[in-house]
Amino acid sequence: MKECVVVDGIRTANVRAHKEKGWFRNVRPDEYLIKIYEELFKRNSKIDPEQVDAVFCGTANQSGMQNDIARLAWLAGGFPESVPTNGIGQQCPSGMSATEHAARAIMCGEGDIFIASGVEDMQKVPMSFAIDFPPRLMERYKFEDIPMGATAEKVAELYNVKREDMELMAYWSHKKAVAARDAGKFANEIIPVEGHKEDGTPFMVDRDQWIREDVSLEQMATMKSPFKENGVVTAAVSSPLTAGACALLLMSREKADELGYDYHIKYAGGAMAGCDPTVMGIGPLYAAQKLLKLTGKTVKDIDVWELNEAFGSQSLAVLRELGVAENAPFDNVNVWGGALALGHPLGESGARIIVTLNNIMKTDYKDAKYGVAMLCGGFGNANASLWERVEK
Numbered sequence: 001m002k003e004c005v006v007v008d009g010i011r012t013a014n015v016r017a018h019k020e021k022g023w024f025r026n027v028r029p030d031e032y033l034i035k036i037y038e039e040l041f042k043r044n045s046k047i048d049p050e051q052v053d054a055v056f057c058g059t060a061n062q063s064g065m066q067n068d069i070a071r072l073a074w075l076a077g078g079f080p081e082s083v084p085t086n087g088i089g090q091q092c093p094s095g096m097s098a099t100e101h102a103a104r105a106i107m108c109g110e111g112d113i114f115i116a117s118g119v120e121d122m123q124k125v126p127m128s129f130a131i132d133f134p135p136r137l138m139e140r141y142k143f144e145d146i147p148m149g150a151t152a153e154k155v156a157e158l159y160n161v162k163r164e165d166m167e168l169m170a171y172w173s174h175k176k177a178v179a180a181r182d183a184g185k186f187a188n189e190i191i192p193v194e195g196h197k198e199d200g201t202p203f204m205v206d207r208d209q210w211i212r213e214d215v216s217l218e219q220m221a222t223m224k225s226p227f228k229e230n231g232v233v234t235a236a237v238s239s240p241l242t243a244g245a246c247a248l249l250l251m252s253r254e255k256a257d258e259l260g261y262d263y264h265i266k267y268a269g270g271a272m273a274g275c276d277p278t279v280m281g282i283g284p285l286y287a288a289q290k291l292l293k294l295t296g297k298t299v300k301d302i303d304v305w306e307l308n309e310a311f312g313s314q315s316l317a318v319l320r321e322l323g324v325a326e327n328a329p330f331d332n333v334n335v336w337g338g339a340l341a342l343g344h345p346l347g348e349s350g351a352r353i354i355v356t357l358n359n360i361m362k363t364d365y366k367d368a369k370y371g372v373a374m375l376c377g378g379f380g381n382a383n384a385s386l387w388e389r390v391e392k
């Protein structure tokens, strides 16, 4: 089997999905996805778009502007018709699935150069937009248990995750994200794309919009749950509605060597797991357990973790049940902050956490041998992937 290495990974800033306040409110998702592809080729000019074997693109809600955005954005960007594209839908893990599809194709020898990407604009294509639930699904589950916020409340209750612990997690997520941003840690991954400030002034958006400098435990304690009367899952401990795009350039190790590209990590395995959709947030526990078993590793072998913070409740339940950490601040989990602060554009995040993991393993965790990225997904699909430092 061939080895699949990460040659590059970039993203837009993650911005608010809000029709008055969102910095990309006037930019379509296909447009900023195209910008990401263009920049990927600019930064890696030893390859032409024609050489790409295929482009995978994850998107959770593939309707409206995001209907086959994989193909339509590629063509709209003027890229070669001869390069096939494949839209991947697995709710939040879509971007990770896209990356794994590309990695597996490389390892099987089906090609040497692939793009794996993810995109979601939760303002222009809202979460529930155009969904027509199967009536028989509603015989199997209660409709009110299916929305994401309801599942987060249920996980908090079932796994006894206290509101204060979730707020502490959100607090540290923002603190770490502020520190990482101010130290320039995201400079290698965020590509500036033109957007508009809240007052309408155009500007190059080069930073994540949801990060809060003024995060306060006292203020968070006053917030109410929008999901349940007297509930514990507030907006502060939920990943916010976000827009953004991300792409990775993956190659077989031999192609990367032939072209003289540098790389640090390779794909070392992936595992998907399904679970009860009414507690979908616990899914990464099963995906990570399956991944560790499959690859012969234990939690102790993993030096650094990226867990998508869909909600504080599910993140803490997963980390505790897995035996990785009890409470924030965590040592080696989401070291540059997580989705509570950075945002979570559904189909983008699975690719984004791999891009960030790559950059963390290139800089702050230079000695780390193994990193795991994992995330839950709406309706009970989760995904986890293992990334290994390449011995050179």
Ligand SMILES: CC(C)(COP(=O)(O)OP(=O)(O)OC[C@H]1O[C@@H](n2cnc3c(N)ncnc32)[C@H](O)[C@@H]1OP(=O)(O)O)[C@@H](O)C(=O)NCCC(=O)NCCS
Residues within 6 Å of the ligand: 092, 148, 149, 170, 212, 215, 216, 219, 220, 226, 234, 235, 236, 237, 238, 239, 240, 241, 310, 311, 344, 346, 376, 377, 378
């Ligand atoms: C929780 C949720 C319903 C809130 O959405 P909303 O009501 O549209 O509100 P916003 O996200 O705009 O936030 C509400 C307010 O709380 C504020 N807020 C959020 N976090 C805060 C914090 N930590 N401290 C202070 N204020 C905070 C926001 O800034 C906003 O106020 P503003 O407009 O004055 O800035 C929404 O973010 C949500 O559904 N999140 C989950 C998304 C999801 O399910 N993803 C998939 C996971 S699998």
